[in-house]
Amino acid sequence: ENNMADQADEYVSVHKRNISQIKNKKRRLEEYLKLKREKQKLKRLAQQKRRKEAKALGDDAPPKQVPRTIENTREPDDTMVDPEDEEVQLDEAMDEMAAYFRKEYTPKLLITTSDNPHRRTIKFCRELKQSIPDAEFRWRNRSRIKKTVEQAVERGYSDIAIINEDRRHPNGLLLTHLPDGPTAYFRLSSVKFCKDLKKRASYTAHRPEVILNNFNTRLGHSVARMLTSLFHYDPQFQGREGGHLP
Known part of the structure; x- marks a missing residue:
């Protein structure tokens, strides 16, 4: 899954550079939309592969990845107060x-x-x-x-x-x-x-x-x-x- 995601990111970064060099605005837009569809396709394939692996492994499947957010990456703050204090x-x-x-x-x-x-x-x-x-x-x-x-x-x-x-x-x-x-x-x-x-x-x-x-x-x-x-x-x-x- 990670390899596929890395490949998708590499694919997008390379093609973005190529798209930015296209001078024709209409053709540049067409290539960008095509790139966007390819990225979504790769993402769907990665999700399908992950679901198949989880189904095959059952209880032994790796835990679902939790996205990084502001809340779960927040460092402890000494200024936090307890309303009951x-x-x-x-x-x-x-x-x-x-x-x-x-x-x-x-x-x-x-x-x-x-x-x-x-x-x-x-x-x-x-x-x-x-x-x-x-x-x-x-x-x-x-x-x-x-x-x-x-x-x-x-x-x-x-x-x-x-x-x-x-x-x-x-x-x-x-x-x-x-x-x-x-x-x-x-x-x-x-x-x-x-x-x-x-x-x-x-x-x-x-x-x-x-x-x-x-x-x-x-x-x-x-x-x-x-x-x-x-x-x-x-x-x-x-x-x-x-x-x-x-």
Whole structure:
């Protein structure tokens, strides 16, 4: 199997060099598609050979190879924390989001943009507003960030999100927990709107469940609490609405 895979890689590398030397664009594309089909054929043959060997050997067959991923090759990290740790729980009881987790207020998010937002940024803000209960979208109107934050505090908002854009595309989100922080900046890339999703469903008025994965470091734990505090603490599971934050 390994020999066949090596032969396939060698075949592809040699022919790729030859294809790159073809000047005619149409012929170059034809040769590339032909090469791709040959590579897939060699891959199928290797899989068939592996299945036959496994069937013939039965219980003595070699174990299935596990692909290398970021998760299974990650080195141990000293910054990982246990949510049940007494010190972590003490810190959480005194941090800026503690009042939210004690259910002392209902979260209310203000969404705004950088100056002169374009169509895609405005659309992103409106879809973000639909995703988060009790969120409101308001125009910036060239106000300074400091003034915008002060007005948000006066009007009872618990958080403010400012969407930045570059080349008419949303590329960043500045999130501040009011009134005293913390503040975090998140980079946005490959933004997809609802109409671009396959098998999409319509929004409902139900409060979503928040699903958090892999926020296991000390910093990640704090960021997770900050993101959680944007959503209502009492989700309505029957609506099957969810906010997934991997």
